[in-house]
Amino acid sequence: MTESKCVGCTGSYTRDEKWDQLDEVMAKHKALEGALIMILHRAQLIFGYLPEDVQRYVAKSLNIPLADVYGVTTFYSSFSLTPRGKHRIAVCMGTACYVRGAGDLLTAFEKALGVKVGQTTTDGLFTLEASRCIGACGLAPVLTVGEDVYGNIMSAERVPDILRKYRAEKQQSEKVGLC
Amino acid sequence: MERIKLTIDGAPVEVDPGSTVLDAARKAGVHVPTLCFHPELRLEGSCRLCVVEIEGMQSLAASCVYPASSGMRVRTNSEVVRKTRKSIVELLLANHPQDCLVCPRHGTCELQEVSHQLGVRKVRFKNDARALAQDQSSVAVVRDPNKCILCGRCIRICEQVQKVSAIGLAGRGSKAVVTTPFGHGLAEGPCVACGQCIKVCPVAALKEADATEQTWRALSDPTLHTVVQVAPAVRAALGEEFGMRPGALVTEKLVTSLRKLGFNQVFDTQFGADLTIVEEGHELLRRLNESKHLPLITSCSPGWVKYAEHFCPEMLEHLSTCKSPQQMLGALVKTYYAEKIGVMPSNIFHVAIMPCTAKKFEASRPEMGRDGVRDVDAVLTTRELAAMLKEAGIDFANLPDSEFDLPLGMSSGAGGIFGVTGGVTEAVLRSVTELKTGKELEEIEFQGVRGFAGVREAVIALNGMTLKVAIVNSLGQAEKLLKKVKQGEAEYHFIEIMGCPSGCIGGGGQPFSKDPEIKHKRAAALYRQDHMKRVRKSHENPAIRELYRTFIGDPNGEKAHALLHTHYHARPRY
Ligand code: SF4
Ligand code: SF4
Ligand code: SF4
Numbered sequence: 001m002t003e004s005k006c007v008g009c010t011g012s013y014t015r016d017e018k019w020d021q022l023d024e025v026m027a028k029h030k031a032l033e034g035a036l037i038m039i040l041h042r043a044q045l046i047f048g049y050l051p052e053d054v055q056r057y058v059a060k061s062l063n064i065p066l067a068d069v070y071g072v073t074t075f076y077s078s079f080s081l082t083p084r085g086k087h088r089i090a091v092c093m094g095t096a097c098y099v100r101g102a103g104d105l106l107t108a109f110e111k112a113l114g115v116k117v118g119q120t121t122t123d124g125l126f127t128l129e130a131s132r133c134i135g136a137c138g139l140a141p142v143l144t145v146g147e148d149v150y151g152n153i154m155s156a157e158r159v160p161d162i163l164r165k166y167r168a169e170k171q172q173s174e175k176v177g178l179c
Numbered sequence: 180m181e182r183i184k185l186t187i188d189g190a191p192v193e194v195d196p197g198s199t200v201l202d203a204a205r206k207a208g209v210h211v212p213t214l215c216f217h218p219e220l221r222l223e224g225s226c227r228l229c230v231v232e233i234e235g236m237q238s239l240a241a242s243c244v245y246p247a248s249s250g251m252r253v254r255t256n257s258e259v260v261r262k263t264r265k266s267i268v269e270l271l272l273a274n275h276p277q278d279c280l281v282c283p284r285h286g287t288c289e290l291q292e293v294s295h296q297l298g299v300r301k302v303r304f305k306n307d308a309r310a311l312a313q314d315q316s317s318v319a320v321v322r323d324p325n326k327c328i329l330c331g332r333c334i335r336i337c338e339q340v341q342k343v344s345a346i347g348l349a350g351r352g353s354k355a356v357v358t359t360p361f362g363h364g365l366a367e368g369p370c371v372a373c374g375q376c377i378k379v380c381p382v383a384a385l386k387e388a389d390a391t392e393q394t395w396r397a398l399s400d401p402t403l404h405t406v407v408q409v410a411p412a413v414r415a416a417l418g419e420e421f422g423m424r425p426g427a428l429v430t431e432k433l434v435t436s437l438r439k440l441g442f443n444q445v446f447d448t449q450f451g452a453d454l455t456i457v458e459e460g461h462e463l464l465r466r467l468n469e470s471k472h473l474p475l476i477t478s479c480s481p482g483w484v485k486y487a488e489h490f491c492p493e494m495l496e497h498l499s500t501c502k503s504p505q506q507m508l509g510a511l512v513k514t515y516y517a518e519k520i521g522v523m524p525s526n527i528f529h530v531a532i533m534p535c536t537a538k539k540f541e542a543s544r545p546e547m548g549r550d551g552v553r554d555v556d557a558v559l560t561t562r563e564l565a566a567m568l569k570e571a572g573i574d575f576a577n578l579p580d581s582e583f584d585l586p587l588g589m590s591s592g593a594g595g596i597f598g599v600t601g602g603v604t605e606a607v608l609r610s611v612t613e614l615k616t617g618k619e620l621e622e623i624e625f626q627g628v629r630g631f632a633g634v635r636e637a638v639i640a641l642n643g644m645t646l647k648v649a650i651v652n653s654l655g656q657a658e659k660l661l662k663k664v665k666q667g668e669a670e671y672h673f674i675e676i677m678g679c680p681s682g683c684i685g686g687g688g689q690p691f692s693k694d695p696e697i698k699h700k701r702a703a704a705l706y707r708q709d710h711m712k713r714v715r716k717s718h719e720n721p722a723i724r725e726l727y728r729t730f731i732g733d734p735n736g737e738k739a740h741a742l743l744h745t746h747y748h749a750r751p752r753y
Contacts, residue, residue, distance in 0.1 A: 052361055055360075056753045060753045065338070065344030066360040067334075067344045067346060067347030067360055069360075070347060074349040074350045075349075075350070081361075
């Protein structure tokens with residue numbers, strides 16, 4: 001399953017391959033109920049985000065107004081209209097985390113990455129987000145990077161360490177030519 | 180089915196099954212304030228201003244969507260109801276710019292009205308008005324998202340009635356906005372400029388693109404010769420803006436008022452309509468003869484034309500090539516009339532007063548002019564004209580009467596009923612039957628094509644053949660009918676399509692009205708005008724005959740084609 005491995009990875013498929021995949025997804029789901037959300041979800045897996053022309057293409061193929069598609073893609077926070085980084089950093093802003101300094105943590109990430117919440121670094125490696133309570137209050141303040149969970153991050157000084165790990169990974173994968 | 184019996188504030192009331200609590204309250208004569216509710220649109224229940232207390236229920240109910248049932252006891256004005264409504268309005272005001280005094284909807288704004296009605300005297304929340312950019316991309320409709328209260332009425336009319344869906348709700352929570360996809364602006368998408376969204380917007384979040392400033396400038400420029408034309412539907416509605424009875428026909432005062440504003444010549448779009456009928460009548464006869472490109476579909480509604488270009492380009496060859504009355508008259512003003520008075524077309528400033536916002540778009544189409552000079556330089560809506568007259572301090576209701584200038588101000592009754600759905604068909608029939616049979620019509624009123632149903636059909640005997648016609652108002656109805664035509668389920672020779680519900684009298688540039696009978700009243704005014712006219716058939720208008728004799732030559736001839744006909748092109752839907 002190369003597909004799941006390359007989620008969010010830019011440059012792993014050529015453009016045409018991605019559109020072919022989208023066509024396949026559409027052919028499969030078009031007639032089903034709730035097709036739109038399903039198709040958009042898959043389209044995001046294929047393209048890494050939902051560019052304008054993809055949304056336009058989906059609307060046209062389903063013969064529905066573009067305004068409807070845009071309404072859906074901007075309603076659900078899981079859809080992204082801008083390219084997302086390879087790693088999604090989500091700092092929990094639930095009450096428990098917040099009172100234990102999650103705000104400072106977020107600011108530290110913003111400084112270290114040179115982006116604001118919701119933005120992606122220019123190298124395409126990180127997207128910084130503030131998340132709602134993820135239910136791990138015992139570990140507050142808590143943050144996730146992709147699937148990895150980091151708890152009890154009491155000091156913003158740990159931020160560079162965390163980032164270093166993923167930057168190193170990138171160099172690794174470039175060497176072995178993964179993705 | 181059994182009627183529903185309930186009480187509203189203690190008073191018993193009976194309503195039909197399927198009624199809402201709001202229906203029952205209105206029946207009982209109780210005023211319940213609303214904002215997202217609109218009688219012509221599907222229910223939404225999102226603003227919750229219409230909440231009422233229903234005995235036995237834990238929470239308040241939105242009466243506009245809550246079904247009435249027997250035995251219900253409803254209270255519409257208890258303390259908790261009043262307090263809740265006030266809080267709702269306060270929350271809206273807290274997100275709203277505080278510039279009522281300089282707002283175009285000052286006086287016609289529904290938010291102002293409910294706030295005043297509910298006695299909101301202070302807002303307990305901090306003002307948090309947004310500062311988003313206005314969408315000024317369209318030449319017809321301007322969106323000001325800062326004033327939007329998210330009632331959704333514009334989205335619903337655009338989607339449900341017009342089947343365009345140029346705008347929608349995007350984002351969620353405090354970031355929700357009504358916008359075009361990707362915020363690209365109305366000019367980028369399939370918006371047909373009909374302005375129906377403006378008509379239902381309770382506030383100033385939607386308005387027409389301003390043409391008053393340009394018109395004022397032209398009127399005070401001594402080097403310009405100013406000419407104005409007025410559409411039929413305007414004279415049936417303008418009086419409303421000056422406290423006159425809805426349905427008052429104000430033609431003669433209107434002419435006087437335009438002279439007072441400073442226009443050098445006051446012409447009648449109805450002359451253009453008569454010309455359109457003669458050209459389109461001949462076009463229909465020719466297509467019937469050649470059995471080609473039938474049905475012939477009318478092209479005088481620019482909202483419909485733009486819709487066809489975006490949504491059914493495969494039908495474009497069915498559209499009449501005739502320009503609309505506005506543009507036919509426009510072409511004549513900048514050629515025939517300009518030659519006659521010996522003034523360069525570029526020194527004539529030609530304003531059209533229209534019930535319509537799409538006319539602004541039509542006038543801006545590059546093919547509507549020659550040598551870089553537009554045929555119609557500015558289009559004012561009925562509302563914009565009213566605003567100018569008020570600014571000029573003209574006491575409209577008490578003006579003396581006067582007549583249009585000749586020859587381009589002379590019209591038949593047929594040219595006037597253009598302003599109501601079915602009118603073009605009736606006018607065409609009056610001329611075509613006579614042109615085809617050579618005999619004078621005995622009964623010139625075609626009652627069968629009148630009325631307001633979304634789609635109407637009629638069959639007319641025409642010298643041995645039967646002419647099948649269909650009449651459509653609103654684009655949603657057009658979509659439905661055209662689908663049938665395309666699938667071969669319906670066959671016609673002639674289809675009249677008006678982009679707006681009830682035709683031009685219900686256009687997107689008309690005065691805001693809450694009168695449920697308004698379309699009947701405005702239509703009655705135009706039928707009354709028709710009745711009073713000496714000439715009631717377009718081809719019998721002496722000024723039209725003179726024009727053909729001295730200037731145009733044959734109907735559908737070479738000169739007619741150069742000046743009075745046009746072409747269309749496909750536009751993207753996505
Ligand atoms: S839209 Fe209504 S409430 Fe808002 S500023 Fe204008 S008049 Fe005032
Ligand atoms: S002008 Fe007409 S088509 Fe355009 S957004 Fe408004 S209702 Fe829709
Ligand atoms: S633009 Fe007007 S009609 Fe549309 S949602 Fe906003 S307030 Fe309502």
